[in-house]
Amino acid sequence: MRKEAVIPPLKVHNTLTGQKEIFEPLHPPFVGMYVCGPTVYNLPHIGNARPAIFFDVVKRYLAYLGYQVRYVRNITDVGHLLGDTNEGEDRISRQAKLQQLEPMEIVHLYTRKYHEVIDALNVQRPDIEPVASGHILEQIEWVQRIMDAGLAYEANGSVYFDVRRYNEKEHYGILSGRVLDELLENTRDLEGQSEKRYPADFAIWKNASPEHLMRWSSPWGNGFPGWHLECSVMSTKYLGEIFDIHGGGMDLMFPHHECEIAQSKAATDHNPVRYWLHNNMITINGAKMSKSAGNFITLEELFNGQNQVLERAYSPMTVRFFVLQAHYRSTLDFSNEALLAARKGYKRLINSLRLLQKLSYPASPGNLNPKLEEQIHGFCDNIHRGMNDDFNTAMVLGQLANLVKKINAFSLAPETLAEISPETFARMRDTFIHFTVDILGLGEEKVNENEGLIEGLLTLYAAAKAQKQYETVDKIREYFKSAGLIVKDLKNGVDWAYEE
């Protein structure tokens, strides 16, 4: 009998400590998880895809491990200030004026766009997707609580968090490794910020100027909530004052997540999050993506190829595969060459998945091949190991590729399956399918509902071939190709696959 491999438990890299820690939920089997979602004021771009896909995999994996996950991802639909000035124009109302629309129209339009492309990436919807505008009352309550705690003050209808006061007892900068005094030294002198007592203070409620479109009444006058507050309020509302996982992009670490911690400490006296997870950023051809650099790619463009940076269109599953091919804490560089490689890798994986699903174990085992058995178990072990090691999806894909080789070989000669035990076969099949489909979320892109039609055509193909009618043979191949499929001539028959 094979010695059971020891798979270490799930460890996650916690930004708060800078270390990989064993993941232990506060109230097993429940896991509470919050991820910062998009601000819905323009088209979703490739930078939005990474956190959406990665944290989707995190959620799927935790569920696979048997946890009961509540996944909350917000939609920011309350505009926040733009640029360096204090003139209260926010991004959503600016876009609204630009397009002559109501702010809520903008919000709904781009929320729909976000859902469309993120759905296409096979990202499961979060269990709760709260919107900031639906939680104004709760945010006002929090402002009051923070004021009651003596950690915020009002100035001209705005309320600011008193960072200096907070820092007397707590460490503002605990997450991002910053020290308040050092932050101060680097603070720029900005005009019009005189209503703050201290440059590092941040708004938790903002007075709305008369032309500001989005506004709510509050004890401090008409205004809108500060940028950081919504996440504190909505995460704790649905997950409790202390919850397990908070995710988001590295760019949000400071100040956004830092402020969340400060607000929660002030309002609830709790450090709200046990494990902070931050994904790294995406670059394009080595450079940062920005509108001014002209390399800004929306997901829609990626899917249809309508962007001059792109040599062709890349399917959502290709993009998903590509994102998962890198560890989430590494920067990920978009290039045509890399996407092309991901495209082939994905199709290879999926073709193998199809073959595996059709394989069945022979009537009885033959002479077992211990080396082969060990290899297959090794790959399966590594898949679990990789995933448990801070969600190393790149490792998982690499090991799945190893299994692809084995599966393809078995498929070519099914009788060789007798060289492994039924248990090994079952483990290979279950591991491959669970990790590919259920955890990494890499399904068949276009599920063929006309399998019968395809099989029929293949029969004609085989017949034509037997009669050496090569013109017909080539024609059938062309039909397949135009449908994105290929015909495979095997030793013992014909089959089809997705074109690579």
Next chain:
RNA sequence: GGUAGCGUGGCCGAGUGGCUAGGCAGAGCUCUGCAAAAGCUCGUACAGCGGUUCGAAUCCGCUCGCUACCUCCA
């Protein structure tokens, strides 16, 4: 300048103190009417410079480079 992350073969991208990652591209072979698919074979890389060690790409230090953030640009 500060903080955080990262620097691996032609490209992408994992990883461990000494034992094959993997994918893409390329070469050869098998198969084939021709192909494709698939299988097999082929690369000896780890930014640079020091140090620790019997031995480091893997640990430590420094340097260089890239990316993000540094107060209201999710």
